[in-house]
Amino acid sequence: MTVSDPPLPDPRTHAYDPQGGWAEETLRGRLPERDWTWVTARPARAGNARLSLRARPDALAPQVTEALPGEALEVLREEGGWARVRTVGDGYLGWARMEGILPGEAPSGETLTVGALRAHAHAGPKVSQPLVAELCLGARLTRGPGDVVTESGRRWVPVALPDGTGAWVGEGVLSPTQAADVADLALRLLDTPYVWGGRSAWGLDCSGLTGLAYGWAGRTLPRDADQQQALLTPVETPGRGDLAFFPGHVGLMLDGRRMVHANATHMRVTVDTLGEGDYGARLAGSLTGFGRWTR
Structure with missing residues (x-):
């Protein structure tokens, strides 16, 4: 033997x-x-x-x-x-x-997390100032020295970009994106372009979308669809927020049939219904199961 x-x-x-x-x-x-x-x-x-x-x-x-x-x-x-x-x-x-x-690790100081889906950092506290960085939900900044500046009713926060460069962001950039559940956040990302390997609101792939939605709710998922399926608990009947799995693909269920997902068929984040139309029929035919967060 x-x-x-x-x-x-x-x-x-x-x-x-x-x-x-x-x-x-x-x-x-x-x-x-x-x-x-x-x-x-x-x-x-x-x-x-x-x-x-x-x-x-x-x-x-x-x-x-x-x-x-x-x-x-x-x-x-x-x-x-x-x-x-x-x-x-x-x-x-x-x-x-x-x-x-x-x-090295992040410098000492107050860490600020970008709460807007997409945003920019500016060279100064004014909307007409040049853009110095492209930001996204989850990006990490450090609070810069100085006070918040009010300009035309807008509040600007001094920050340091990851490399230490000084910049300014509108206060709203740091306000957390509001979503009642993971499905709500995923729906905020409708029409985001499909990008293979993407993890931000500038471009997402299928597991990047589910990872972003779950991560903002404090639930860390592995990166790839098969890893996510292995982590979650299989369920027969899906509910809102459950994940639907297919060979090499994952979507987030809105109810028993509708699913929001980043897909290369439409090249963006869309809502599709399992079993409805040609694409929905193909999705339903390749479905491998549903998974639920029970941790």
């Missing part, structure tokens, strides 16, 4: 490269024996712009996910201007350009 080898850790969340012969230190004892070079993760964070994480250290490689401005990262390896990084929030790995990464 042969004893089979234990399955290898998921390479989407565990960093190892059999071809290059390196692996993260936490995988000692979990990989086949060989002369591994062990690497230790060090803290970092995304810079002022959304950071694209790619499947390979190549600008033409597919984007697998993205880190939001100021988001906490771990850097595991550097190679030719690229870094193998992990997003701390959902533990997902990808290759990113070094120039978009800031070393």
Whole structure:
């Protein structure tokens, strides 16, 4: 009788490269024996712009996910201007350009989280001032020195962007997006463009939408649809806020049949009804199950 080898850790969340012969230190004892070079993760964070994480250290490689401005990262390896990084929030790995990464943890000071779906930072406390950064729901800033400035009835907050650059944001940018439940927030994102690997209101993929909606409600989901399905509790009859799963796809149910999802058929976030019309029929025919958050 042969004893089979234990399955290898998921390479989407565990960093190892059999071809290059390196692996993260936490995988000692979990990989086949060989002369591994062990690497230790060090803290970092995304810079002022959304950071694209790619499947390979190549600008033409597919984007697998993205880190939001100021988001906490771990850097595991550097190679030719690229870094193998992990997003701390959902533990997902990808290759990113070094120039978009800031070393170390966030600076001390009051952390401000962007609450608007999409927003900008300005060079000064006035709407006519130049834009200096593109922001999104969940981006992290630091409170800057000085007082709030009122201009034409608008209140402007001094902030520091992730790289320390001073900027100003309208106070409303920091007010949390209001949503009664995860379905309400997902509906706020209707017509957002479909972007493979996207995680923000500037562009989303299917699991990016569900992860964003759940995350804003304080429920952290894994990055990919199959990982989300494995985490949630299967249910036969879906309710509002449950997730619907298909091969390589996920949507968020609004009721027993209607679903909001980021999809490449319409190339945007839409609402579709399972079993209705040609597309709805195809969705219903490929449905693999529903999942509910019960944690």
